[in-house]
Amino acid sequence: MLNYASKICLAPMVRSGELPIRLVSLKYGCDLVWTPEIVDKKLITCVRTVNPSLGTIDYIESKNQSLTFRKHPLEDGKLVLQLGSSNADLAVEAGLKVINDVDGIDLNCGCPKHFSIHSGMGAALLRTPDVLCEILTALVEKVGRPNNKPISCKIRLLPEFEETKTLVERICATGISNLTIHCRTPIMRNRQDPIWNYLPKLIPIIQDSGVNVIINGNMQGVKDLASLQTAMKNDQVGIMIAEAAEANPSVFSEAPRLQKQIVKDVFEACKKYHSFSGSKFLIQNMVHGKSKYYQELCRTKTFADMEVLIERIIDDTEDAKMNRITNRNSQKFNSYTLEEYNEHMNKRGVLMHQFFDNWREEEMLKRLNDDPKKEVKRVKVNSVDVNKRVKIAS
Numbered sequence: 001m002l003n004y005a006s007k008i009c010l011a012p013m014v015r016s017g018e019l020p021i022r023l024v025s026l027k028y029g030c031d032l033v034w035t036p037e038i039v040d041k042k043l044i045t046c047v048r049t050v051n052p053s054l055g056t057i058d059y060i061e062s063k064n065q066s067l068t069f070r071k072h073p074l075e076d077g078k079l080v081l082q083l084g085s086s087n088a089d090l091a092v093e094a095g096l097k098v099i100n101d102v103d104g105i106d107l108n109c110g111c112p113k114h115f116s117i118h119s120g121m122g123a124a125l126l127r128t129p130d131v132l133c134e135i136l137t138a139l140v141e142k143v144g145r146p147n148n149k150p151i152s153c154k155i156r157l158l159p160e161f162e163e164t165k166t167l168v169e170r171i172c173a174t175g176i177s178n179l180t181i182h183c184r185t186p187i188m189r190n191r192q193d194p195i196w197n198y199l200p201k202l203i204p205i206i207q208d209s210g211v212n213v214i215i216n217g218n219m220q221g222v223k224d225l226a227s228l229q230t231a232m233k234n235d236q237v238g239i240m241i242a243e244a245a246e247a248n249p250s251v252f253s254e255a256p257r258l259q260k261q262i263v264k265d266v267f268e269a270c271k272k273y274h275s276f277s278g279s280k281f282l283i284q285n286m287v288h289g290k291s292k293y294y295q296e297l298c299r300t301k302t303f304a305d306m307e308v309l310i311e312r313i314i315d316d317t318e319d320a321k322m323n324r325i326t327n328r329n330s331q332k333f334n335s336y337t338l339e340e341y342n343e344h345m346n347k348r349g350v351l352m353h354q355f356f357d358n359w360r361e362e363e364m365l366k367r368l369n370d371d372p373k374k375e376v377k378r379v380k381v382n383s384v385d386v387n388k389r390v391k392i393a394s
């Protein structure tokens, strides 16, 4: 049975969390990988096929023969499939279909995008806790337990502490094994710093009910796991990374690779396992828009074009963007040498300590201001401006 404690994980990401990124993340030390959200109805219509030439298991949508999900044996013991659902029966049917090929099933309860919430899925489930818990209970009883596989879910915070706590208590009573908290409210965007105000009160409630916790929201690399654990004095909590890994999946390693090296790694996996258009999207996320290669990359039309370009990038020791580590978070791109990157990550560790050392219940449990148009009044734990942080905390 999958153990989620103290793990560093690749987040579910539609389009981005496809097999090449999952494989490269695992190569650089990621412990567990999530698939992009797959909607229950779509998964149900898929046909499972063994692909002998690639050694993969493929789920192909019967209507248009498109590849919905591809699993590689290197993912064995580490793969969580994320479902989008608003119906317990459909979730169970979809879960049973894939359960033998994955190590756990996760329910997406955090996506705020229209395509998810208009049909009651994603973040809409946070406002329909009866449906949310019915789906989780059904998945635990009918998919997880009979197959000895864990069920988990990923949520966002609600603006009020008490309503978040009540929801979390209900979710933990469904029998799930892990709860991932994306520390933003549903209307917040990734460009906004996540909010950790509720964590010191929420995490013990979750862990005391026997459920593991993973923290998501602007995590930037493996050092953040150790920093967060020591700052929180909690060696069981794990972290999940999305955008930073989308831009450079070697952030799971203590010494992330330069953009040009990582682009090469991802390209090799793409050529083997992914479509050209899907691959181009993945690689565009790794090439800084200000790199002189970005426009050329956008113009490539085949894997062969792309390969020629990537060889030129590898040989170029001058391009400042490709010869550094790009760390994308909160939709900002920053480039570092390895030394600068380590310094940046160490500063984050200091900030995490300061945040939890200075945490004050009466101040932190106030309603979260989640209006993206207003200056959010909260402690900016993720700013690297230590002095500013100290001023706020004092």
Ligand SMILES: Cc1cc2nc3c(=O)[nH]c(=O)nc-3n(C[C@H](O)[C@H](O)[C@H](O)COP(=O)(O)O)c2cc1C
Residues within 6 Å of the ligand: 011, 012, 013, 014, 015, 016, 035, 036, 037, 082, 108, 109, 110, 111, 154, 182, 190, 216, 217, 218, 219, 240, 241, 242, 243, 244, 246, 330
């Ligand atoms: C391209 C992209 C696709 C995403 N798709 C999903 C998804 O399928 N399921 C989900 O729960 N969250 C999804 N998310 C949200 C991430 O999993 C994560 O919660 C969010 O980006 C915050 O993490 P970060 O600050 O490390 O980026 C997506 C995010 C991005 C950037």
